[in-house]
Amino acid sequence: MDKREFKNKAYNELAKITKALGNPRRMEIIDLLAQGPFSVEKIAEQTNLSVANASQHLQVLKGARLVEISKKGNFIYYQLTNDKVFQAWRALRELGLDLNAEAEKLVNDFYRSGEKMKPVTIEELRQKISGQNVVILDVRPGEEYQRGHIKEAASIPIEDLAERIDELPKGVEIIAYCRGPLCVYADEAVSLLREKGFDARRLKEGFPDWKAMGFPAEIN
Amino acid sequence: MDKREFKNKAYNELAKITKALGNPRRMEIIDLLAQGPFSVEKIAEQTNLSVANASQHLQVLKGARLVEISKKGNFIYYQLTNDKVFQAWRALRELGLDLNAEAEKLVNDFYRSGEKMKPVTIEELRQKISGQNVVILDVRPGEEYQRGHIKEAASIPIEDLAERIDELPKGVEIIAYCRGPLCVYADEAVSLLREKGFDARRLKEGFPDWKAMGFPAEIN
DNA sequence: CAACTATTCAATAAAATAATTGAATAGAGT
DNA sequence: ACTCTATTCAATTATTTTATTGAATAGTTG
Numbered sequence: 198m199d200k201r202e203f204k205n206k207a208y209n210e211l212a213k214i215t216k217a218l219g220n221p222r223r224m225e226i227i228d229l230l231a232q233g234p235f236s237v238e239k240i241a242e243q244t245n246l247s248v249a250n251a252s253q254h255l256q257v258l259k260g261a262r263l264v265e266i267s268k269k270g271n272f273i274y275y276q277l278t279n280d281k282v283f284q285a286w287r288a289l290r291e292l293g294l295d296l297n298a299e300a301e302k303l304v305n306d307f308y309r310s311g312e313k314m315k316p317v318t319i320e321e322l323r324q325k326i327s328g329q330n331v332v333i334l335d336v337r338p339g340e341e342y343q344r345g346h347i348k349e350a351a352s353i354p355i356e357d358l359a360e361r362i363d364e365l366p367k368g369v370e371i372i373a374y375c376r377g378p379l380c381v382y383a384d385e386a387v388s389l390l391r392e393k394g395f396d397a398r399r400l401k402e403g404f405p406d407w408k409a410m411g412f413p414a415e416i417n
Numbered sequence: 418m419d420k421r422e423f424k425n426k427a428y429n430e431l432a433k434i435t436k437a438l439g440n441p442r443r444m445e446i447i448d449l450l451a452q453g454p455f456s457v458e459k460i461a462e463q464t465n466l467s468v469a470n471a472s473q474h475l476q477v478l479k480g481a482r483l484v485e486i487s488k489k490g491n492f493i494y495y496q497l498t499n500d501k502v503f504q505a506w507r508a509l510r511e512l513g514l515d516l517n518a519e520a521e522k523l524v525n526d527f528y529r530s531g532e533k534m535k536p537v538t539i540e541e542l543r544q545k546i547s548g549q550n551v552v553i554l555d556v557r558p559g560e561e562y563q564r565g566h567i568k569e570a571a572s573i574p575i576e577d578l579a580e581r582i583d584e585l586p587k588g589v590e591i592i593a594y595c596r597g598p599l600c601v602y603a604d605e606a607v608s609l610l611r612e613k614g615f616d617a618r619r620l621k622e623g624f625p626d627w628k629a630m631g632f633p634a635e636i637n
Numbered sequence: 638c639a640a641c642t643a644t645t646c647a648a649t650a651a652a653a654t655a656a657t658t659g660a661a662t663a664g665a666g667t
Numbered sequence: 668a669c670t671c672t673a674t675t676c677a678a679t680t681a682t683t684t685t686a687t688t689g690a691a692t693a694g695t696t697g
Contacts, residue, residue, distance in 0.1 A: 200601050201465060207599045208441035208448075211513040215439035220655085221428035224435070228428075237674060245421055250656060252675055257654095262516045271665055271673055281512045288508035292501045293431040296482045379427045381420050440685085457644060470686060472645055477684095491643055491695055 217261035223254050231405040233344045234276035316401035334373045336386040348413035355382040370396045377403030437481035451625040453564045454496035536621035554593045556606045568633035575602040590616045597623030
């Protein structure tokens with residue numbers, strides 16, 4: 198094998214993995230699987246894909262070894278192969294939000310306006326926790342909260358928030374979080390909370406980021 | 418804009434960037450540009466592409482804002498937009514080498530065999546430097562050495578190594594490095610050196626990695 | 638201003654990717 | 668063994684990506 202041939206093979210291997218990541222639907226799937234394992238049907242539902250289409254995308258991800266499966270009863274659960282997959286996805290996400298003013302603007306504009314609505318970073322939340330009184334609110338589906346959540350966080354899934362909003366205190370700042378910076382659950386929560394007179398902001402990142410940084414979490 | 422529409426846009430933006438990275442030729446270009454700015458002609462030459470083809474790939478990278486240009490005289494120099502581009506490329510590279518046993522095997526097999534030939538990691542090199550006598554040898558083209566290199570490193574471009582090999586000492590361990598883990602210059606150097614009775618190994622990573630980790634370098 | 642040259646553009650053909658549909662499969666539960 | 672159901676497969680079509688070729692452009696140099 199000569200030099201050029203070797204290089205081609207090496208870069209082809211890498212490109213194969215990157216190509217598998219480089220599709221909007223599959224990126225959304227990766228983002229979802231960062232929360233934990235899901236069945237094909239659930240993945241399809243969460244990403245608005247047909248089951249067959251979701252399955253095909255999952256085959257591509259599996260072919261690139263980005264995800265792996267485990268079987269339970271009649272279901273097949275897909276999960277990220279290892280932590281480096283999330284790390285790489287995260288690096289790309291950060292690069293994307295950094296480079297692409299368009300995308301950045303999108304994230305900032307959606308459901309938000311003004312300084313008071315600015316997302317709180319993980320670092321800022323850490324400081325708030327140790328310094329003042331805050332309520333941390335997990336608005337992901339209950340199932341995802343069960344799997345793991347920020348320590349001391351309360352769980353009110355976004356779809357239940359309207360009717361359970363009175364469980365929350367009015368004098369204290371509420372930090373809502375969800376799956377990650379591209380997830381809109383926390384934005385919806387903040388929007389609703391502020392409408393009702395609560396002092397609320399969203400966490401910029403999501404639970405997987407918190408966990409990856411090694412901060413206190415309750416994991417099941 | 419509803420929730421699904423927002424998500425689609427956000428993931429599309431990210432996928433666009435990832436897609437631009439997800440091509441073997443463009444990956445090689447990114448790897449090259451991690452050394453610094455190069456003209457289109459030089460990039461084409463180093464990657465075995467036609468100039469027109471290289472130019473087109475560069476347009477794609479520029480469209481995704483991964484690279485930017487600067488003009489000098491008659492030439493246009495391309496360079497990485499910022500450090501996050503290299504970080505993301507690095508995360509992908511690590512993920513790829515980790516996931517893909519094939520690729521891993523390729524890298525380990527090429528020009529190498531046995532324990533003594535195992536690449537030295539940056540951490541190991543750091544320890545060697547502070548603890549014992551080593552020669553650090555930069556075998557990249559002289560131009561790239563000029564732009565920046567590991568502190569105390571000597572420069573003998575791989576193409577000159579055969580005739581200049583007597584400049585190197587025989588009692589001391591020689592650590593050769595080049596552009597990165599996918600670059601074969603250091604492997605060729607080690608192969609040649611060991612053939613001639615020198616005690617040589619390669620650095621697993623490259624100069625850009627060393628620099629990114631903030632270790633002592635001479636930059637021009 | 639003319640000549641030169643680095644780079645880009647435009648057009649084409651070949652190849653790869655993506656979504657849709659409906660059928661097939663495989664494995665659990667009755 | 669039969670049914671039920673989650674998942675995958677296969678075939679089709681539309682779209683996008685890639686490499687090649689030769690011409691065009693733009694900016695410098697003499």
